Amino acid sequence: MMDAFERFGLLINDRIARTPIAIASMAGIVDSTYVLERSEFAGLAFIGGYSIDEPTMAAAKEIAAGGDRKEFLFDNPAEELRHQITLVEGNPLILGINLRGVTPGAFASLAETLGDGVVYEIDAHCRQPAMVAAGCGEYYLKHQQKLTATIRALKAKGVTVSVKIRAGVADDDRVLARNIWSAGADILHIDLMDFGSAKLRQIRNSCPLLIIANNSINTFDRMREMLSHGADMVSLARKSDERTLSGLDAAISRYADEDGWYNSPKQLCRGGDVRALTFCCMPVKECPLIPTLSRLGIPREDYIDIKLGSVKGTPLEGGKKTCFGSLAWCCKTSSPCMFRDMTLKQTKISRKEYMRLKRDLSDTIMGRVFHDVPPDESS
Incomplete structure (x- = not known):
């Protein structure tokens, strides 16, 4: 089992x-x-x-x-x-x-x-x-x-x-x-x-x-x-x-x-759900990430801190040659990216292990997004 x-x-x-x-x-x-x-x-x-x-x-x-x-x-x-x-x-x-x-x-x-x-x-x-x-x-x-x-x-x-x-x-x-x-x-x-x-x-x-x-x-x-x-x-x-x-x-x-991740979400820019924040890059351009963070009530700075803090000490922390200097910001393996793949090869992280690590990061982000139980609106 x-x-x-x-x-x-x-x-x-x-x-x-x-x-x-x-x-x-x-x-x-x-x-x-x-x-x-x-x-x-x-x-x-x-x-x-x-x-x-x-x-x-x-x-x-x-x-x-x-x-x-x-x-x-x-x-x-x-x-x-x-x-x-x-x-x-x-x-x-x-x-x-x-x-x-x-x-x-x-x-x-x-x-x-x-x-x-x-x-x-x-x-x-x-x-x-x-x-x-x-x-x-x-x-x-x-x-x-x-x-x-x-x-x-x-x-x-x-x-x-x-x-x-x-x-x-x-x-x-x-x-x-x-x-x-x-x-x-x-x-x-x-x-x-x-x-x-x-x-x-x-x-x-x-x-x-x-x-x-x-x-x-x-x-x-x-x-x-x-x-x-x-x-x-x-x-x-x-x-x-x-x-x-x-x-x-x-x-x-x-x-x-x-x-490596059996129910991996589509990327946010392709219609993915909130779990897809694990694949999103830095909030520096107008894309679906910005309104999503706004809807969730997460300031951009907090989002950056959540992702970088969550990958600290893990294989996702590295990646200086990627677009934003860390694998924390890299996309799903189904999306072509020479910089991500080059980093994975150099650090000997398999694509499967990368997706598992992204799943762990997603779980952490979800825990922060849904940290507070909402009030009962049923009455």
Whole structure:
């Protein structure tokens, strides 16, 4: 598992995710048997959705009675979930449980019963009318104070919390992301619908949460697009077959081993997200860097101090023959640069190691950008 951590650096619920691929929940379909059949090619899997209280169980029965959709129907959801969790014990796969409930107490009670061995995912995604009418799913996106109260109730039990949302339902997904972050969630699982990478970049620039991108991400090109615009992982639902998952896993592992940074962002001047500050040069000319720093509230002098201070004592500190005298200011390896490449060759730094060092620098910059948790805007 150390190879997986060195390759991807993904730690979820104090466990190493072997690949940045997740299996998303599908009600009535994705249980532990389903994910175990695919566990070789996934790092994280969410079973469910499971209804955990009377209002949502009644809604699930109503949906199932319609005949068009399957649902998990159990008189004792806690007992069933305990059974499902037991089935996955001992497998490297990190397990999450996607839950539908209408009160913070319902989630907190379940966490107290099941413990901290799984990721608890709040379903703020379901758009079935019966579920929304019961007060869960997309209902949470229009009543964010109830969503944040549920996040807090779960975090009070010391568990890892994911929130699955549907983009474009809340009035402003940037505010939603900040509220989810400020309430204490760990993971933001986003069904991007038809919004694509532009929406993902917008959300990435609003919070430091681990982001899982979802919806029709079943090719490597599509996967790389999401990873290069802010996602840490991608998830698949209907296309979570063994052939698709194994192909994506092999491709992203190959890319990581060759490039050094599996979800490296596009450069800022080419539409990259805030992580791309690691590739930006000195703020001396009019380019996307200047308005980005302004939006983030970072003075140019502070930005310079952050980058130079962060690389001090590292291989990125050198580079006197580069444009600005340090590899801290150099661009991505996919951009041709004879001065950068000459410096890397002279200092015996491989392009792969250079990208890993740039990833470390990006993590430091992100920590400074998102140092202060924003106030809760959900009320």
